[in-house]
Amino acid sequence: MRILDFMWTNRIEILQVTMEHLVMVAISILIAAAIGLPLGILMTRKQSMTRPILAFANIVQTVPSLALFGFLIPIPFIGGIGARTAIVALVLYSLLPIIRNTFTGISGVDPAIREAGRGMGMTDGQLLWKVEIPLALGVIFAGIRVATVIAVGVATIAAAVGAGGLGMFIFRGVSMVDSRLILAGAIPAATLALLADFGLGAVQKRFSKLLCLVCAVVALSSCSGPERIVVGSKNFSEQIILGEMLAQQIERKTNLQVDRRLNLGGTLVCHEALRSGQLDLYVEYTGTGLTAILKEPPSNDPARVYDTVKAAYDSRFGIEWTEPLGFNNTFAIIVRKADADTMNVKTISDAAPHTRKWTAGFGYEFIEREDGYPGLAKTYNLQFPSPPRVMDLGLSYKAVAERQVDFIAGNSTDGLISALGLVVLIDDKHYFPPYDAVPLVRRATVEKHPEIREALRALGGKISEDQMRRMNYAVDGEHKDVKQVVREFLAEVKE
Amino acid sequence: MSAIVEFRNVAYAINGRALVENVSFNIESGDTVVFLGRSGSGKTTTLKLINRLIEPTSGDVLVEGKRTTDWDPIRLRRRIGYVIQDIGLFPHYTVERNVALVPSLESWPEARIHSRVNELLSLVGLDPEHFAKRLPRQLSGGQRQRVGVARALAADPSILLLDEPFGALDAITRSEIQKEFRDLQKRLGKTMVFVTHDLREAFILGNRIGLMKDGHLIALAPAAEFRKLNHPEARAFLESYE
Numbered sequence: 001m002r003i004l005d006f007m008w009t010n011r012i013e014i015l016q017v018t019m020e021h022l023v024m025v026a027i028s029i030l031i032a033a034a035i036g037l038p039l040g041i042l043m044t045r046k047q048s049m050t051r052p053i054l055a056f057a058n059i060v061q062t063v064p065s066l067a068l069f070g071f072l073i074p075i076p077f078i079g080g081i082g083a084r085t086a087i088v089a090l091v092l093y094s095l096l097p098i099i100r101n102t103f104t105g106i107s108g109v110d111p112a113i114r115e116a117g118r119g120m121g122m123t124d125g126q127l128l129w130k131v132e133i134p135l136a137l138g139v140i141f142a143g144i145r146v147a148t149v150i151a152v153g154v155a156t157i158a159a160a161v162g163a164g165g166l167g168m169f170i171f172r173g174v175s176m177v178d179s180r181l182i183l184a185g186a187i188p189a190a191t192l193a194l195l196a197d198f199g200l201g202a203v204q205k206r207f208s209k210l211l212c213l214v215c216a217v218v219a220l221s222s223c224s225g226p227e228r229i230v231v232g233s234k235n236f237s238e239q240i241i242l243g244e245m246l247a248q249q250i251e252r253k254t255n256l257q258v259d260r261r262l263n264l265g266g267t268l269v270c271h272e273a274l275r276s277g278q279l280d281l282y283v284e285y286t287g288t289g290l291t292a293i294l295k296e297p298p299s300n301d302p303a304r305v306y307d308t309v310k311a312a313y314d315s316r317f318g319i320e321w322t323e324p325l326g327f328n329n330t331f332a333i334i335v336r337k338a339d340a341d342t343m344n345v346k347t348i349s350d351a352a353p354h355t356r357k358w359t360a361g362f363g364y365e366f367i368e369r370e371d372g373y374p375g376l377a378k379t380y381n382l383q384f385p386s387p388p389r390v391m392d393l394g395l396s397y398k399a400v401a402e403r404q405v406d407f408i409a410g411n412s413t414d415g416l417i418s419a420l421g422l423v424v425l426i427d428d429k430h431y432f433p434p435y436d437a438v439p440l441v442r443r444a445t446v447e448k449h450p451e452i453r454e455a456l457r458a459l460g461g462k463i464s465e466d467q468m469r470r471m472n473y474a475v476d477g478e479h480k481d482v483k484q485v486v487r488e489f490l491a492e493v494k495e
Numbered sequence: 496m497s498a499i500v501e502f503r504n505v506a507y508a509i510n511g512r513a514l515v516e517n518v519s520f521n522i523e524s525g526d527t528v529v530f531l532g533r534s535g536s537g538k539t540t541t542l543k544l545i546n547r548l549i550e551p552t553s554g555d556v557l558v559e560g561k562r563t564t565d566w567d568p569i570r571l572r573r574r575i576g577y578v579i580q581d582i583g584l585f586p587h588y589t590v591e592r593n594v595a596l597v598p599s600l601e602s603w604p605e606a607r608i609h610s611r612v613n614e615l616l617s618l619v620g621l622d623p624e625h626f627a628k629r630l631p632r633q634l635s636g637g638q639r640q641r642v643g644v645a646r647a648l649a650a651d652p653s654i655l656l657l658d659e660p661f662g663a664l665d666a667i668t669r670s671e672i673q674k675e676f677r678d679l680q681k682r683l684g685k686t687m688v689f690v691t692h693d694l695r696e697a698f699i700l701g702n703r704i705g706l707m708k709d710g711h712l713i714a715l716a717p718a719a720e721f722r723k724l725n726h727p728e729a730r731a732f733l734e735s736y737e
Contacts, residue, residue, distance in 0.1 A: 116583025119546055119656075120597055120646070121572030134587050 006180045007187070014169075018188045021165035024083055024158065025151045025196070028090035032151075033144060036095045040102025040140075041128065050103070057096035065089065065154050066265070069161045073272050082261060082278060086158030086165070093154050094147035101143025105136030141204045145197050152193040156185065160265030162232065162273070166192075171235055171263050174394045178479055228257040229445065229452070232270050232282040235263045236393055237475045237482075238329065238413055238468065242283040244486045245459070246439055252490070253455035266365065267292050275317050280445040281452070285329060285435035289313065289321075291370050298370065302328070302434035318443045322453065323460030325439070327468045330432040331366070332412040333376075336400060337423040347428040351407070352380045360388035361396045361405035372409070379431045397422070413465055415473025437463070462493050497560060499524040499654060499686050500545055505554035507540055514540045516710045518554075524653070527680060527687040528715070529701030531694060531732065537710040538690045542656050545688060546575045558654070573597055576647030576655040576685075580662045582639050584631040590616070590642050591627040597650040615645040620675060637668040644676070654686045661696065673699050694736040697721075706732070 007014060043050045063071075072085045109132050117127045133140070159167030169185030172178075229250060233243030243262040250258050261279060264270050271293055273279040289309040290296050299305050310321040333348050345351045360382075366372040367390060376382065389405060396408040401420040410417065410424075417424060439456050446453050471489060474480045498521035507515045515537040522528050530538040543549045544556045547563040556563045563571060584593050591612050592599075598608045613623040619641040631639055640660060647655055661669045661676075677700055680687060691697055697704045698718055705715040708728045716724065722733060 110581070110583070112579060112581030112583040113585060114583075115548070116577070116579060116581075116643075117585070119548060119572060119577035119579070119583075120600075121569050122596075122600060123569055126600065131585055131587075135585075 003180055003183050003187075007184050010184060014184055014188060017164060017166055017168060017185075018192065020083075020163075021152070021155055021167075021189070022192060024086055024163060024165055025090065025148065025155050025192075028087045028151055028155075029094055029144065029148050031087065032091045032094035032098055032147060035091070036098030036143075036147075037102050037140070039095075040099045041106065043099070043103045044106045044132075045124075053099060054103075057099050060092045061096045065093070065157045066160065068092065069157065069265070070269075073161060073269055074276070076276070082161070083158075083163045085161050086155065086163030089158070090151045090154060094151050097143040097146040097150070098140075099143075101146075102136070102140050105139030105143075106132045108139065109135045137204070141200065145200045148196045148200060149193045152189060152196055156189055159263055160235065161269060162261035162264045162278075168263055172237075172240065174392055178476075180479070228259045229280045229449070230259045230261055230278065232264050232273060232279040233262040234267060234270055234282075235265055236411075237415070238411065238472050239263075239283065240482055241471050241475060241486060242325070242437065242439075244482050245490065246281055246283065246456070248483075248486050248490055249455050249459060250452060253458065254449070254451040256449060256452070274319060274440060274442060277442065277444070279442075281439055281441040281456075283325070283437050284321075284440045285437055286321075286324075287330065287433040287435040290433070292365070295370075298375070298433040300430050300433055302436060305434055306436060306438070313440070314443070320441050320443050320446060322439045322441060322456045325437045325459055325463045326461040327413060327463050327465040328434050328436050329411050329413045329465075329468065330427070330435045331372070332410050332414070332417070332424040333427070334397075334400065334408050334410045334414075334417060334422050334424055335406060336403075337421050339406065340423045340425070345425065347426040348376075348380050348431075349428050351425055352382055355382045355384050355407065358384060358406035359386060359404075360384050360407040361391050361399050362388045362409050363393040363396060364390060365393075366409045376409075376431055379429055413468040413472055415469055415471070415476045417469075419473060419477035437468075459493070463489075497524075498522060498557070499559055500688065501555075501557040501560075502541075502544075503555045503557070505544060505551045505556055507544060507549060508552045513710050515544070518710075518712045520705065520712060520715050522686060522688065524686050525684050527689065527700060527702045528705055529689040529691060529697040529703070530705045530707055531691060531697045532707035533692060535709075536707040538707045539658055540710075541707070541712075542658050542688060542690050545654070545656060546572045546577060548572075573601060573650060574652050574654070576650075576652040578640075578643050578647045578655070578657045578660040580659040582643040582660075584639060584642060584646070586631050588631075589627065590621075590629050590631070590634070591623075593631065593642060594645045594649055596646055601650060611649060612645075615648055616642075618648070618679065619645045621645070636664050637672055640664060640672065644679075648683070652685070654688070657687065657689045659691055660689075662691070662693075669696075676700065694732045 039053050043053055068089045069085060072088055113131060114127065117131050122130070155165050156167035156170055158165050159171050166185040166189045169181050173181030173185065231243050231247045233239040240262045243260065247258045247260050250256055264273065267288055270279065270282050274282060286302070286305045286309055287298065290305050291298055294309065294312050296308065306321070306324065313319040313321055335345070335351065339345070343354060345354065362373055367388060373388060391399060396405065397410065397416045397420055399405045400408045400422060412424060441452060441456065471485050474485045475482055500522040502518050502520050505515060505518045506513055518541065530541055532538045540549065544551055545558065547566065547568045550564055558566065558571065594612045594615055595608045598611060612627065616623040616626060621638060621641055634642065643660065661672055664672065673696060680700070689700055701718055703715060703717050704721045706713045706726070706729055713726050713728055714724055721729065
């Protein structure tokens with residue numbers, strides 16, 4: 001019942017996101033059909049084409065969806081972040097069932113019927129349109145239906161590249177450890193899949209008329225508006241809050257229109273998107289820029305790190321590091337408060353001897369990064385009996401609270417830490433470099449709209465670690481609306 | 496009178512294997528020739544060479560004095576009726592639309608198509624009122640075959656090709672339909688080329704019988720003379736008939 005209440009309260013947003021999802025899937029399926037049907041038909045005409053076409057579609061199908069989105073981001077024209085990339089990926093996924101069923105359906109037409117048609121003097125086109133396609137229509141449509149149901153599912157992952165859709169709820173839910181949000185995305189997605197399958201069954205009976213209708217709806221809904229400033233964020237609550245904050249700040253201080261592409265799948269996605277102009281700004285952390293993007297060794301001097309990234313980004317990427325927001329969100333090693341109390345563990349050095357009995361769970365980035373797990377283990381001589389379990393950042397909080405793992409790496413500003421009865425261990429050897437949060441903006445964008453720089457300057461040094469943690473907790477722990485939390489915060493910021 | 500169909504030393508091979516070799520014959524307008532032979536003897540191949548579903552590897556096939564390869568294949572096929580054993584009625588078309596296929600491809604006016612369909616259904620012994628709106632799957636095998644014949648006759652072709660059209664019917668239905676077809680043949684006076692492996696059918700329907708074996712045309716003789724042939728393949732057919 002709580003879920004239904006929640007969905008009812010948020011019905012407008014859910015409806016809007018469901019529409020986004022639907023339009024994304026509909027456009028993709030139409031494009032996939034426009035490509036797949038002719039290819040399937042071509043295969044029945046030129047046997048030599050069968051293998052290469054099927055091989056291509058098969059290979060595409062086996063690429064994991066998140067990886068496919070990842071590949072597409074740096075590609076110009078078809079890639080980037082936003083609905084376009086998602087549509088390209090969905091089209092690629094939808095091709096196989098459509099091509100295969102078109103080919104199978106037409107090949108499956110009784111050869112006697114085909115021979116009779118040819119013998120009667122039908123041209124190849126007449127045979128195709130009057131006989132083969134009508135007879136294969138059931139099979140062809142089954143392919144389109146399968147493709148649609150798959151696309152409804154895959155489209156939830158599209159939220160990772162900023163395409164919106166129901167995946168936004170799911171990703172947000174995972175990062176906030178809020179199952180209501182996850183269900184608010186998953187239930188409409190499942191419903192949509194069932195309805196799409198059912199609806200297409202009906203379309204099959206009135207093929208042409210409804211197809212025209214769908215085309216018209218899609219054409220109308222894909223009309224685009226004027227130029228807008230695009231704000232991005234990575235896929236955890238603090239980033240979403242900060243992204244929303246940049247967006248609201250620009251909206252209230254300037255006359256510019258803002259598009260929000262929040263909840264993108266990680267540092268590299270945001271960075272590539274900012275470089276290629278898909279995003280105009282997002283908030284990055286100095287330490288992340290230094291090690292993950294510039295690939296330089298970590299440093300413990302906050303001022304030096306800031307100067308280094310500012311200079312390098314300016315010359316290499318045409319991206320400006322504006323004024324720091326005021327807080328440092330460094331990595332935080334987190335354990336259950338109960339364990340820390342009974343074992344009298346306060347620092348990471350205190351915890352090191354206990355790691356022989358513990359299991360660690362880390363996010364993908366932390367395991368890979370130079371300034372992440374490898375260096376940490378060396379500095380503190382951590383000796384876990386088994387390799388750390390790889391898990392989503394949001395899930396790792398839940399995992400440690402539920403005793404599935406004992407030792408995780410989170411963020412120092414995370415609101416869930418106290419909410420879930422966890423505690424941050426002190427980094428007594430100063431292993432973790434500074435991660436000061438700073439809005440990044442494209443030089444081209446600020447040159448065109450200098451008022452953005454003014455708006456950002458007003459936020460400089462205005463957010464303390466404690467304030468950030470409180471906002472995070474308001475969103476993660478109290479499930480407050482991000483927009484509202486940001487609005488309340490901005491109302492109190494002194495100019 | 497000149498030949499309406501003429502084979503001049505025709506061969507057809509696929510992947511180097513000859514299905515038909517060294518075949519020559521003439522068919523006069525209005526004649527009915529039955530090609531008789533076992534499975535794989537090349538009789539169906541011979542038929543398909545006439546409406547250019549396949550083209551000769553060597554030699555010439557002439558229809559109305561013109562090489563089939565010089566004909567526009569679509570025009571050629573619409574002038575030649577074609578009935579096959581599996582019939583090949585379009586399952587998504589009603590009986591009426593199946594019969595009307597070639598006339599509608601030729602863009603006849605609606606009214607003319609309609610009256611032609613009724614005329615043909617009556618001709619093959621199917622009441623248009625009962626059958627016009629049915630789908631092929633709602634018909635018996637014999638009824639379907641009649642529709643197949645009506646469809647082949649629709650655009651009034653001068654030549655009719657029939658590839659074992661009655662082969663899939665039960666013995667009694669086959670015998671009935673053969674007799675009806677013979678009467679029809681007399682009334683229509685069309686050139687017909689018929690393929691069968693059934694000597695009885697060949698005797699009922701054919702003015703002349705061509706015997707095929709291993710891609711060769713062994714003999715082409717008037718029905719009455721066929722009984723006197725001494726070739727072992729002819730004797731084999733006659734013995735199984737008697």
